Amino acid sequence: MKRILVATFLSMLMIPCAYAVSQAEDIATTIKLRNYDCGGRAVSNISESQDASGSRVIQATCPNGRRYQITVSSDGRMQVQPLN
């Protein structure tokens, strides 16, 4: 019993501060950082694909109803475009 208590106590000490951001929040923040209106903290309906040039294309809907396309090129440049 004592060992379990000590082990629990020690494991509690070892737990790192978990503040990982969800992808939905991450994308919403990205849209806002590129000076577009999103109307909330997290997006929905995320779809991901790759275009012919090898860029990563993400489409997501903001809480305000606007849908955006985020293109991440192979050199890491990011572009946000409103779709509607």
Added chain:
Amino acid sequence: MKQLNASIASLIVMLCAGVAFVVPQCACGQSNGAQASEAVSSDVVKEHTPAAERKDMRERHISKMPTTSHNKKVAVDIKTLEARLKHTDAIGFFTKLAIRSNIIDLMNKIKQYRKKSMLKAKIKEIRTSFDGLILKIVALLEEDPKLSRDLYVGRESIWKSLLEVKA
């Protein structure tokens, strides 16, 4: 049982020591840190010395503390800040890419204006957008207050390094 109690007690003592060590450092803003250490020192001093002497000691203690006023230059290692920003968990991958893209856009603007010899005329405008970007990043980094504070404190150095980028 005694050993167990002793080990738990020592762990608690270590934890308390850690908290006491961390709290003044984490206090955001220079004035808060100064206030925290002043409060700690005044509590110790209060019990043993008369009021006038206490005031004098406090003043001496404050004058000895390293000051980081706004007009004083703050040495910041930009490479380290960049690495810390890259590895922080407070913001996501896409946000980091967006910050990077915003900084590249700002650098391109500076290069463009420099080519056209319009940099001096447009410096206020660029500085305003730089300040806006820094404030946005600082706000986003609320889960990593130390990095957030360091970025804010080192904004002048970052600005200078941005201006140093050759066309």
